[in-house]
Amino acid sequence: MVRRIESGIPGLDEILHGGIPARNVVLLSGGPGTGKSIFGQQFLYHGLKRGEPGVLVALEEHPVQIRINMANFGWDVRKYEAEGLFTIVDAFTGGIGEYAKREKYVVKSVDDVPTFIDVVKEAIRDLRAQRVVIDSVTTLYITRPAVA
Numbered sequence: 001m002v003r004r005i006e007s008g009i010p011g012l013d014e015i016l017h018g019g020i021p022a023r024n025v026v027l028l029s030g031g032p033g034t035g036k037s038i039f040g041q042q043f044l045y046h047g048l049k050r051g052e053p054g055v056l057v058a059l060e061e062h063p064v065q066i067r068i069n070m071a072n073f074g075w076d077v078r079k080y081e082a083e084g085l086f087t088i089v090d091a092f093t094g095g096i097g098e099y100a101k102r103e104k105y106v107v108k109s110v111d112d113v114p115t116f117i118d119v120v121k122e123a124i125r126d127l128r129a130q131r132v133v134i135d136s137v138t139t140l141y142i143t144r145p146a147v148a
Helices: 036-049 063-072 078-082 113-127 137-143
Strands: 054-058 086-090 131-135
Touching: 036 054, 036 063, 036 131, 054 063, 054 113, 063 086, 078 086, 086 113, 113 131
Parallel strands: 054 086, 054 131
Antiparallel strands: none
8 A cells, every 4th residue: 555645735645546656757738827836835825734844945936025925825934844754945046146145055056956955955954854845846857957
């Protein structure tokens, strides 16, 4: 029997017979404004409530704005960050020429693929993350198609 991970998305777990198969990679595709980022954030937050550490790799939005957006849905991650259960890998601010000073994990350039991978792996390893969301893979396709 395949172990499944609850997504926390109402209705989806039922369709998927209990959730996403454990240790699977899921690619969520859709146009702008279809809820991909919200889906990923809700998936991570659901895991946090269950004690499952999570990492959000931010490629398209400032980490501060991500926290604000999540809090607007009632998903306040600050407590989980303080407990070492959640972190944001900042792969966004370097691309706009401003490095976030608040984040522990920062990718200064997604063009530097080995460093990008190392920083993401470090965050996953440090937190023992069980859930990881990369938002969005589209950025990797545009900047480094070979990586995506």
